[in-house]
Amino acid sequence: xxxxxxxxxxxxxxxxxxxxxxxxxxxxxxxxxxxxxxxxxxxxxxxxxxxxxxxxxxxxxxxxxxxxxxxxxxxxxxxxxxxxxxxxxxxxxxxxxxxxxxxxxxxxxxxxxxxxxxxxxxxxxxxxxxxxxxxxxxxxxxxxxxxxxxxxxxxxxxxxxxxxxxxxxxxxxxxxxxxxxxxxxxxxxxxxxxxxxxxxxxxxxxxxxxxxxxxxxxxxxxxxxxxxxxxxxxxxxxxxxxxxxxxxxxxxxxxxxxx
Numbered sequence: 001x002x003x004x005x006x007x008x009x010x011x012x013x014x015x016x017x018x019x020x021x022x023x024x025x026x027x028x029x030x031x032x033x034x035x036x037x038x039x040x041x042x043x044x045x046x047x048x049x050x051x052x053x054x055x056x057x058x059x060x061x062x063x064x065x066x067x068x069x070x071x072x073x074x075x076x077x078x079x080x081x082x083x084x085x086x087x088x089x090x091x092x093x094x095x096x097x098x099x100x101x102x103x104x105x106x107x108x109x110x111x112x113x114x115x116x117x118x119x120x121x122x123x124x125x126x127x128x129x130x131x132x133x134x135x136x137x138x139x140x141x142x143x144x145x146x147x148x149x150x151x152x153x154x155x156x157x158x159x160x161x162x163x164x165x166x167x168x169x170x171x172x173x174x175x176x177x178x179x180x181x182x183x184x185x186x187x188x189x190x191x192x193x194x195x196x197x198x199x200x201x202x203x204x205x206x207x208x209x210x211x212x213x214x215x216x217x218x219x220x221x222x223x224x225x226x227x228x229x230x231x232x233x234x235x236x237x238x239x240x241x242x243x244x245x246x247x248x249x250x251x252x253x254x255x256x257x258x259x
Contacts, residue, residue, distance in 0.1 A: 012051050012052065016048055021117065028110075030086065034096075039078050046074040049066075049131045052135040063135055067135075069154075076154060077195075153201060156183070156190070164191070178249050186253065186257075202215075235250075
């Protein structure tokens with residue numbers, strides 16, 4: 001525990017915050033597109049994982065494999081977000097609602113957004129803590145097999161994102177329609193579910209002793225953020241835009257579990 005705190009405070013947290021500030025600078029360069037913060041979130045996890053990996057050594061194939069899985073998750077998600085959100089100039093209505101009251105107060109908005117980036121950095125510091133245990137421990141074949149299943153969760157998260165994006169790109173869809181294609185027919189937030197499964201798998205695979213159960217803090221905090229912040233904001237906007245159609249969709253579709 002002491003080692004985790006020492007490495008985290010001296011190396012990982014500063015690395016994460018530097019990355020967050022760098023992305024805030026990019027946010028200003030790209031004319032205040034709030035979606036940059038989602039890319040920063042993803043890349044900051046790779047920054048944290050890389051620091052842990054180099055601290056414990058990358059000479060073994062096992063740690064290279066672990067870092068490769070983390071890089072796969074990062075490149076897939078950050079690449080998707082950067083192309084479909086940033087390159088296309090998409091404005092996330094969730095952020096528009098949050099920052100709408102600062103629309104005419106540029107300086108105050110910039111301060112609030114900067115605070116968001118820094119606060120997110122501390123969140124990432126916690127949600128990435130399972131990576132400390134992942135790179136510290138030498139995993140047995142069963143643990144490596146469990147870790148390997150994260151590839152499937154990464155794939156299904158990507159599939160959910162792709163299905164939703166295909167729906168959004170349809171030109172002749174009815175007004176106020178709701179995506180119910182593929183995984184979205186079974187879950188209102190399948191992308192979040194599979195992202196949570198990825199980090200739960202990482203945490204479980206990392207446990208070798210009872211002290212390592214602290215790795216479970218990572219997916220628990222991630223679930224709390226999803227269930228307590230991301231989902232309520234998203235669904236509030238959906239109810240406002242889609243009305244009864246969305247309520248009907250909610251009545252027959254699970255919030256997370258795609259069954």
